[in-house]
Amino acid sequence: MYQTLLSSIENNVLTLTINRPEKLNALNKNVFTDLDNALNNIETNSEIKSVIITGAGPKAFVAGADISEFSDYTKDQAVAMAQRGQDIFFRIERCNKPIIAAVNGFALGGGCELSMACHFRIASENAKFGQPEVNLGLIPGYGGTQRLVQLIGKGRALELLMSGNMIDANTALQYGLVNYVVKQEELLTTARSVLETINSKAPLAVAACIQTANAVYDESKNGFELEIKEFGNCFATDDMKEGVSAFLGKRKASFKGR
Numbered sequence: 270m271y272q273t274l275l276s277s278i279e280n281n282v283l284t285l286t287i288n289r290p291e292k293l294n295a296l297n298k299n300v301f302t303d304l305d306n307a308l309n310n311i312e313t314n315s316e317i318k319s320v321i322i323t324g325a326g327p328k329a330f331v332a333g334a335d336i337s338e339f340s341d342y343t344k345d346q347a348v349a350m351a352q353r354g355q356d357i358f359f360r361i362e363r364c365n366k367p368i369i370a371a372v373n374g375f376a377l378g379g380g381c382e383l384s385m386a387c388h389f390r391i392a393s394e395n396a397k398f399g400q401p402e403v404n405l406g407l408i409p410g411y412g413g414t415q416r417l418v419q420l421i422g423k424g425r426a427l428e429l430l431m432s433g434n435m436i437d438a439n440t441a442l443q444y445g446l447v448n449y450v451v452k453q454e455e456l457l458t459t460a461r462s463v464l465e466t467i468n469s470k471a472p473l474a475v476a477a478c479i480q481t482a483n484a485v486y487d488e489s490k491n492g493f494e495l496e497i498k499e500f501g502n503c504f505a506t507d508d509m510k511e512g513v514s515a516f517l518g519k520r521k522a523s524f525k526g527r
């Protein structure tokens with residue numbers, strides 16, 4: 270189905286594994302094509318309620334964009350490449366279903382950017398994050414300059430962007446870049462368990478959480494107004510009626526996503 274991704278579904282959680290371990294899962298054109306196609310499936314396949322993105326092998330989540338594709342790029346090709354990467358990462362960020370990154374090693378350059386486009390991140394103890402593009406005479410092109418500032422603040426972000434330094438998993442936890450740091454062998458089970466909790470909630474409300482939180486960083490939207498609108502929309506759903514009636518009836522709610 271895909272050239273560069275492994276895909277499996279368990280309990281409505283899709284795990285997408287970027288599978289180029291010999292190149293530390295670097296993002297080449299094929300990975301972007303596969304991610305784009307995977308997003309089509311995620312958006313339309315009702316069996317998928319949430320998604321984990323991770324990397325193959327014990328060493329890397331994704332060690333960046335594939336540098337071997339860079340050498341003969343013109344300025345226009347570079348712009349097109351950054352635009353394509355940003356478009357796909359926006360699809361992840363704006364997806365109505367939760368997509369989280371399980372960061373199992375190096376998350377550098379485009380890998381750090383991919384993890385930051387996800388709704389949140391869980392890291393294994395060996396994870397390392399960084400935006401080393403300055404080492405190549407470059408800056409991030411897939412949203413890294415924006416999302417790193419959003420997630421860890423301008424001072425810390427600029428230090429990482431300008432120095433190219435990596436931070437370890439515990440520093441990432443302290444910075445708020447990741448929600449949990451766990452042993453590598455527990456990474457996927459932790460990610461699945463967090464998503465299974467979310468999957469048990471009302472899907473339309475979960476989607477509205479994502480869209481309203483995204484509005485904080487979208488100048489074209491007033492997040493407070495959107496929150497009022499989405500709050501009202503919830504009252505028109507069967508799931509809200511079910512949630513309230515289950516609470517009042519002291520039983521567990523069963524949500525249908527309607």
Ligand code: COA
Binds near residue numbers: 375
């Ligand atoms: N693009 C293309 N290939 C990459 C890559 C990338 N971003 N990152 C790693 N690889 C390849 C290496 O070229 C090597 O391939 P080879 O065996 O055919 O020579 C293989 O993955 C293993 O990497 P290697 O460098 O030997 O592993 P290491 O443990 O010594 O170092 C890193 C790991 C992550 C520190 C190092 O690979 C690195 O600095 N990668 C580039 C990170 C980067 O600059 N990312 C931003 C790109 S814009």
